[in-house]
Amino acid sequence: MSSHYEAPIREPLILGEKSYHDISVDVGAPILGKANKSWWIVFSIALIAFLWGLGCIVYTVSTGIGVWGLNKTIGWAWDITNFVWWVGIGHAGTLISAVLLLFRQKWRMAINRSAEAMTIFAVVQAGLFPIIHMGRPWLAYWVLPIPNQFGSLWVNFNSPLLWDVFAISTYLSVSLVFWWTGLLPDFAMIRDRTKSPFQQKIYGILSFGWSGRAKDWQRFEEVSLVLAGLATPLVLSVHTIVSFDFATSVVPGWHSTIFPPYFVAGAIFSGFAMVQTLLLVMRKVVNLENYITIVHIEFMNKVILLTGGIVTVAYLTEYFIGWYSGVPYENYTYLSFGAATGPYWWAFWALIICNLIVPLTLWVKKWRRNIVWTFIVALIINIGMWFERFDIIVICLSKDRLASSWSMFQPTFVDIGVFVGTIGFFFVLFLLYARTFPVIAQAEVKSILKSSGARYKRIRESGEDLAGTAADARTSTYAERTNLASASNAANTYHQSTVHADALVDTESKKSEIDLMLAKIGTYDPATQTADDLKKISGVGPVLEQKLHQLGIYTYDQVSKMTKTEYDLLDEIIDAFPGRAERDDWAGQAQNLKQ
């Protein structure tokens, strides 16, 4: 069909001979199966890191911010570095699901779910830092504009720090509903596939009773599109406002007009690097290589190249302006001659090498399609982007306008512990997510299967019609249907009253199968119909007729509607059922006898 047309030059986004049912099976597998040993090992490590970080947070809050390495000169260091780093990482998810949706990029569908999960978990980590930094986190509600005990002294809406509160909470909550709305059909799929009553209950609640009506889908698509339209400027606004924290100050190296676009590009750069880091591992662990393919990895690498290029231009601009301004204070900003040769030279060069030089290798097609190299580059960018924020914050503060107060920053074990703890917390959340959530937006992937699936590209190229190719033998048999039906509806004990098959059938599922068969071939109503003589069909003797009667089959009309599926079912139920039913064409005979 032409509606599924896609230029043959485009590489397939779904590899292998996948049908719609295959997608359900593959996406459901990690949730319906058991966790393997490596999951437990990684989860334990993450949990230990998280608990260590939690201990450090408790120590910080109970003792005071003095346990960090801050001093009079450097009043912001690791905490704000980590905050900006995490917020930046939290930009890729919404970018992928919103901006790429507006641009109609089909490849987003395999990765948007996990990228959004990553976004939400990263923003949660980011939010921790300002709250801990308050020193008295139980007073965190003071940042909200609520009438209070100090007369009506309001929060300062002229401050970028308060804009941050609004930007990040809006971003977190909008990302969350965007993510959850997209999850509803996928939770529904798990709800309908699982055989465990507990999971049915849980996923039933999580799916909000999603039923997949045509009108629901129409609204679903509209909501996704509008949310994408809203989230796109939102995601740009968040890091713009984070950059205002610095750009509206008077500190050399901070008060830079280039910061908003530069921070946004840097955030997307680091966010995609983190998506690569996570997905390259995840696709292996949960066997999704056919959905998150080398093509997806290459596309993400191209986004990294673009945003990395923007960041590089911003670096060079900063460096040039620092030198060109001729202001001596500018010589100790994070990108300056002073920084490159001063006591923080290692941080300066880490930034340049990790963010500027290493990503250049991705210009080579062979390297950006190399999984191992991509993984290494992604890790290096993650490190580099942390250094970028460290450089901006610590180097610029370390040499201020008064030479006597120049200072260096030494992190304590608490600084390190809190940071490692948030990494642990992040992975705890992500690993739990990978085990319990559908990690691929399967409903959306199904909608592009016929245009971008390798199997369908092959069928289309061979000139065949795509209509009818989606049928999957596994879901089109009675066995599968009743298996699913009886699992989801165990309480249903209603069976056709014309069936008296207790002697033949012992299981509930068999009875359901018979019901379903009768639903198709029709039920016999003794009040209005008369039984036909089934013995007239060649191959049916008195014994077999009696057995058919027990199953509720009395008329030629019923027999005439039988197909191979029904014969197979009868074969299963009746021991002495002759395999000749198909060969003798009972249905055809019955059709003739009917007249």
Next chain:
Amino acid sequence: MASGNVLHVLYNDDDILMKAVKELRSKHYRIIEVYTPFPVHGLDKAMGLPHTRLAICSFIYGLIGLSVATLMMNFIMIEDWPRNIGGKPSFSYLQNMPAFVPIMFELTVFFAAHLMVITFYMRSRIWPFKKAENPDVRTTDDHFLIEVDAADHDLDTLSKFLYDTGASEISLIHNEEHA
């Protein structure tokens, strides 16, 4: 005689489903509902569903958010407790407005996004603890189900017609209230 009977017609391919929906409509059979595992593009048009007005709702909600932000900023920063912060003016809303643009933007987005999603959930009747209503569990996997009103149609003709459109299974659902 209104029988209240409904046919549940299952298809296992979206292209065949689309064709069937068009044929059913051209024969003037009434389609009560279609359940699909993923958004089938063009299905709403083929079924003759009207456009959704959620985007318009969202726009209105956004305007409400913008108004709330404006009123809030004006009250808090100009009327209730004006402060001179860094020599920036606080005499009138208009003079101080540039500093409030981020808040006004965020609240616009906040209202537009959340109220639209809530409207969507309410209109489509989905919320926690709501029981799913898809008649066959395979409609979230790879099957497509059309609910056809059997009305006064001859069931044999209708079933024959439906099988001809490519239906994989048909079941007749008796509506107890009318039976």
